[in-house]
Amino acid sequence: MSAEWQAFWTSWQFDAWLTLALVLAALIYLRGWLRLRQRGARRFSPWRLAAFLLGVTTVGLATQSPIEPFSTLLLQMHMLQHVLLMFVAPPLVWMADPELPLLVGLPKVLRRHLAVPILRDPLVRWVTHLLAHPAVALGLFVVTAWTWHLPALYQAALTSQTWHQVEHASFFLAAIVFWRVVIGPYPNRSTLSRWIVLPYLLVAGLQGTVFSGLLTFSDRLYYPHYETVPRLWNIAPLDDQAIAGALMWFSGSVAYLLAVAWVAAELWNETPQPQMAGTGRRLPAGVRERQKTALRISKLRTATKKSTRASPEVWDCFKLPFVGAVLKSKAFRPTMQTVLLLLAALIVIDGLWGPQATSLNLAGVTPWIHWRGLLVIGLVVAGNLFCMACPFTLPRSLAKTLFRTNWNWPGWLRSKWLSVALLIVFFWAYEAFALWDTPWWTAWIVVGYFVASFAVDGLFRDAAFCKYVCPIGQFNFVQSIFSPLQVAVRDGNVCHTCDTKDCIRGGPQGSGCNMELFQPQKTGNLDCTFCLDCVHACPHENVGMLAFVDSGQLTAGGMPSTQVRWYRRTDVAALLTILASAAFVNAAWMVEPVVRLEEQVQAELPLISRPVLVSLGMVLSLAVIPAVVLLAVAAVSRWWSGSKRGVLETATQFAMVLVPLALAMWTAHYTFHLFTSAGTLWAAGTRMLSDYHLATFGDAALACACCGDVFSWILPWEILCLDVGLCGSLYVAYRIAVADDQLSWTVVKAWTPWAALSTGLFVTGIWIFFQPMQMRGTMVLGG
Amino acid sequence: MRIPVWQIVVVAAVWFTFDPGGLLADGGRVCWSGVSSAYRLTVFAEPVPLRQGRIDLSLFVQDFEELTHVSGVKATFALIPPGSATPLLEAEATRSNATNPLFQAASLIVPFSGRWQVKLLVAEPEGPFYSAIFPLEVAPAQDPVWKMAFWIALPVVPISWFVIRQLVHSRDAHRSKNGRS
Numbered sequence A: 001m002s003a004e005w006q007a008f009w010t011s012w013q014f015d016a017w018l019t020l021a022l023v024l025a026a027l028i029y030l031r032g033w034l035r036l037r038q039r040g041a042r043r044f045s046p047w048r049l050a051a052f053l054l055g056v057t058t059v060g061l062a063t064q065s066p067i068e069p070f071s072t073l074l075l076q077m078h079m080l081q082h083v084l085l086m087f088v089a090p091p092l093v094w095m096a097d098p099e100l101p102l103l104v105g106l107p108k109v110l111r112r113h114l115a116v117p118i119l120r121d122p123l124v125r126w127v128t129h130l131l132a133h134p135a136v137a138l139g140l141f142v143v144t145a146w147t148w149h150l151p152a153l154y155q156a157a158l159t160s161q162t163w164h165q166v167e168h169a170s171f172f173l174a175a176i177v178f179w180r181v182v183i184g185p186y187p188n189r190s191t192l193s194r195w196i197v198l199p200y201l202l203v204a205g206l207q208g209t210v211f212s213g214l215l216t217f218s219d220r221l222y223y224p225h226y227e228t229v230p231r232l233w234n235i236a237p238l239d240d241q242a243i244a245g246a247l248m249w250f251s252g253s254v255a256y257l258l259a260v261a262w263v264a265a266e267l268w269n270e271t272p273q274p275q276m277a278g279t280g281r282r283l284p285a286g287v288r289e290r291q292k293t294a295l296r297i298s299k300l301r302t303a304t305k306k307s308t309r310a311s312p313e314v315w316d317c318f319k320l321p322f323v324g325a326v327l328k329s330k331a332f333r334p335t336m337q338t339v340l341l342l343l344a345a346l347i348v349i350d351g352l353w354g355p356q357a358t359s360l361n362l363a364g365v366t367p368w369i370h371w372r373g374l375l376v377i378g379l380v381v382a383g384n385l386f387c388m389a390c391p392f393t394l395p396r397s398l399a400k401t402l403f404r405t406n407w408n409w410p411g412w413l414r415s416k417w418l419s420v421a422l423l424i425v426f427f428w429a430y431e432a433f434a435l436w437d438t439p440w441w442t443a444w445i446v447v448g449y450f451v452a453s454f455a456v457d458g459l460f461r462d463a464a465f466c467k468y469v470c471p472i473g474q475f476n477f478v479q480s481i482f483s484p485l486q487v488a489v490r491d492g493n494v495c496h497t498c499d500t501k502d503c504i505r506g507g508p509q510g511s512g513c514n515m516e517l518f519q520p521q522k523t524g525n526l527d528c529t530f531c532l533d534c535v536h537a538c539p540h541e542n543v544g545m546l547a548f549v550d551s552g553q554l555t556a557g558g559m560p561s562t563q564v565r566w567y568r569r570t571d572v573a574a575l576l577t578i579l580a581s582a583a584f585v586n587a588a589w590m591v592e593p594v595v596r597l598e599e600q601v602q603a604e605l606p607l608i609s610r611p612v613l614v615s616l617g618m619v620l621s622l623a624v625i626p627a628v629v630l631l632a633v634a635a636v637s638r639w640w641s642g643s644k645r646g647v648l649e650t651a652t653q654f655a656m657v658l659v660p661l662a663l664a665m666w667t668a669h670y671t672f673h674l675f676t677s678a679g680t681l682w683a684a685g686t687r688m689l690s691d692y693h694l695a696t697f698g699d700a701a702l703a704c705a706c707c708g709d710v711f712s713w714i715l716p717w718e719i720l721c722l723d724v725g726l727c728g729s730l731y732v733a734y735r736i737a738v739a740d741d742q743l744s745w746t747v748v749k750a751w752t753p754w755a756a757l758s759t760g761l762f763v764t765g766i767w768i769f770f771q772p773m774q775m776r777g778t779m780v781l782g783g
Numbered sequence B: 001m002r003i004p005v006w007q008i009v010v011v012a013a014v015w016f017t018f019d020p021g022g023l024l025a026d027g028g029r030v031c032w033s034g035v036s037s038a039y040r041l042t043v044f045a046e047p048v049p050l051r052q053g054r055i056d057l058s059l060f061v062q063d064f065e066e067l068t069h070v071s072g073v074k075a076t077f078a079l080i081p082p083g084s085a086t087p088l089l090e091a092e093a094t095r096s097n098a099t100n101p102l103f104q105a106a107s108l109i110v111p112f113s114g115r116w117q118v119k120l121l122v123a124e125p126e127g128p129f130y131s132a133i134f135p136l137e138v139a140p141a142q143d144p145v146w147k148m149a150f151w152i153a154l155p156v157v158p159i160s161w162f163v164i165r166q167l168v169h170s171r172d173a174h175r176s177k178n179g180r181s
């Protein structure tokens, strides 16, 4: 065997994602096919299964076999690849009538909550309807084929892997659209006559012949790339081009002829049997099939509606095997709290008595790198997990027993203003005293937290500390508004008939909600500590940990505890605004241009000390500028849309717009530090153990304490976070704007200023990500 | 209204797993070809255009007369920076670095842009190494913002989808309202 052939047979490619997609598609089809067969759907015969598997395999062959690497060396190989993607795989896939088996083969939860809503989406239906039109499908197919074969584009695809993939994807998708019209797969057949397919194929065949002829008979080389590459099997570039043209002509012709035969056979077999009522005429087979399908679909719809009404089918964490039981167990929370309490004790010990080298001290790294990173990950993937495992509230019962006062929290402090003030103080202290750089101060903050929560919870009723004081809690409450899990009622009807309301009052099974949240009226996660007290207290086991985002909280929701709509609560709006501005200010204060600006200002104003300067900067950037901007945007929105609400009320109403972008910024920022400096935990831990002669502290640990490599995926990850945040903010603004009205110009006018603000924040975030950033708390070696 | 979290998770996963970055592989554009006493040599460079940062150089060796492929030839690329006479980077071109076994590839990180010289050393079957020198134009690194343009522009897709969807929806609602009245 020649070296070329040897190389050919050993040049198999492997693209993990593509392989995964193809295997998944095959498995889903197989599952659906088996289920339909079990239900007696004889239409799905084994040859349909074989056709689908063959189609999927053909895509795999075209993209992952030796044809792929050789396609840049020989035009005929490249053409073979296109033939497989345009003339072989798509008709095979459609002959398998894949729509129903793929839908039925999906896991139930994906089918109900993803596939069906997408298929029912008006835009999706409109687009699929449009693409099913023969003129559109044929036009798309022809334009795609001719455009990509223009020398400039073809050459680009030959020298760039990305363009090569785009080219293949567009060929395959255009062919999928084209062949759907020809095969007319069950059950969504076009209502147009099948006769139209014959001229459709004729036009496609004609243009294919012209194209192939141009390649085969030309004495000009259209793609100079093939002239520059080495000759394989001694094939001259012009001969290669001619073979490629012939291959395309032959394969195209065979495919079109087979298709004509398929359609002709179909038309031939259309022997009319049943008669149309009253006319004496028989219905054509296609129409009968469509009628049956329509009947089946309408039955399916009714069944879905009925079942949806009966059970909301929202995924419940507690129903997970083992995990659900562990989560629900009464010992779960105290165990988690004890673990964190021990960790907090270690941090305090090391912070107070360990060496004050930030990156080698547990208090210097754990709270500022690991805890913050894991906290936001928890918020994004689940919910308020930190409050659930919070060690500060563990001694609450002890405090209540000791103090026995049980005072009511003062009425004038029953708002978020105190926590807003504390948050500003915290962010100011963080920058002014470089808290991340002083383990001793960090340890004292932890101690202070324990003392404050012990005192407040001991003196006052319920969970006053969590609800009105704790800045960490407020951060978690706000960010968890968009977390995917919620502690919520499973079935509202059960609450309707419930007499005891133990979830808030408490009962024999446990105390009620300390945060004064009444489950049937609770919307969203605001103020919920995920303590699961309501879960244990409810005698009907009607509270679950459900996977959904309550979009009702954006508009009709109330502050659950007080039943006052949150958009009338300026304190809540202030909290949302402070946390959003802090997300950007906290990250921006670490980037080089801002650090330089701070140094310049300090150099020019030597009489003002750094803490005072930072205080001014913090007050301006955290409170004054955001408040002015928010009110200005609200004024424009109100004026433009002609709203009757006041400026402050409009600002309060729309403040929620800031939350998705803020969560995105916090996530990007904190995970950046976590991913780049996770090893510091090992370094600081080893050092602490070595202090007590429990381990040896070597150079490796020291080196690890320095900042790690910034992975190439970190920047795309950070931008992706902001992308999601921007989409979320724009959507929230839309939902709030449309709440009072139908979609109209008024809504667009109310929405636009908030969209502009969101976009401005997005651009600011992107700018921050592109700046060099201080690796706080991780520099040991020279950095 | 409850938005099932599955929709959000799955859509996010699809976005996240879609990696638009071009892969570096043997192939790209031919940047030089020539003959030694025994071989016909062709060098490919990728990405196209070549930019400061990681580049792939792949070598295709053929028999001088028969034009058949020859494998396992010892070959090295040495890169000489602009304005210098001594190589700064050097890497052996091996078959294991290439995805197509017809090639021998080497991956190098070019620290700055300009007109570099590539010195190709190929062991001849008889006698010493054959060497050839050819220029390699390396463009400055892509602007980082431009490099991330795909990720920055990504929201345009869901936003456009949503806008069109709402327009179609409101048009349908408008029509059915008019139809009823």
Ligand code: SF4
Binding pocket: A489, A494, A495, A496, A498, A499, A500, A501, A502, A503, A504, A519, A520, A537, A538, A539, A540, A541, A542, A543
């Ligand atoms: S959650 Fe449970 S205790 Fe609370 S109202 Fe509903 S059924 Fe009653």
Ligand code: SF4
Binding pocket: A487, A512, A513, A514, A515, A516, A517, A522, A527, A528, A529, A530, A531, A532, A533, A534, A535
């Ligand atoms: S008791 Fe209250 S705070 Fe705790 S999980 Fe239930 S609703 Fe949330």
